[in-house]
Amino acid sequence: MRKALVFGVFGVFAVLLAAVSPARAQAEVLLPYPALTIFFRTANLEPLSQSQFVLNLAAQSSTKEPQANVNLFDDFYLINGQWSGSPNNLIVHFNGSLQNLGQRVIPTWIGVAQFSNHAITYDLQAGLQQVKAKYGMPAARATSVVVYRTINTGQIVYDYRIPIAGGRCQEYLFIPDNGGFQLGMQGGCYISLAAAGRSRAGHR
Incomplete structure (x- = not known):
């Protein structure tokens, strides 16, 4: 009783x-999945990457829907940093359970530096909020975000894709280390295995 x-x-x-x-x-x-920043920072990506390092680490929605909250992204890609001494790189598609959903070898990936995903510390959603405030677009939604390290400065960059006219996206770059901003290129909005290697960023 x-x-x-x-x-x-x-x-x-x-x-x-x-x-x-x-x-x-x-x-x-x-938040059906762990916050994206925690997932990226703590995930053991080495079995997927076949390397201790990555060159790109990306997230988007599996439904290909822009989101105001990047923590809703549940579809992931990486480009590895070293691959058994090969001059080529490997792009891997995976999910929130770190299951390999497909991969392929691509030509040598240039323009970015190797980094460990464990070096990602600044909150990815906070970065998007700062980008929206900086460029005066409070209602903006991101189709994807790509994390990479620059060669010239060694700083990690958060590259947010925001839809514009014609089914294309504008890249908005945020640098957590110094709070800097920069406009990137215009191009495709989503990542795929098929498109990787067709441009510097490989995201179409």
Whole structure:
């Protein structure tokens, strides 16, 4: 009887908590996967990458829908940094469970430096919010985000793709180390195995 009373009181408390905390309940619904920054930083990518390093690490929605919250991205790609001494690189498609969904060898990937995904520390959603504030587009949604390290400065860059006219996207670059911003190229919005290697960024 005492146990039933305790559980009954707890159940009522839980219902009341949900009723007075709709924002918390909504946040839990909006984050079905671990926050993207934590996932990128803590994931053991070496079995997928066949390397200790990556050159690109990217996220997008598997439904190909732009999102205001990058933590909803559930479709991932990497380009590896070293591959058994080969002059080529490997692009790998994977999901939130680190399952390999496909891969292929691509020509040598140039223009970016190797980095460890464990070096990603600044929150990716906060970076998107800063980009939206900087460029005056509060309602903007990102189709994808790519993380890489520059060769010339050695700084990690968050490259957000924001839709523009004609089914294309504008790249907005955010540099967590110094809070810098830069406009990138215009091009495709989503990543695929088939398109990788057709441009410097390889995202179409």
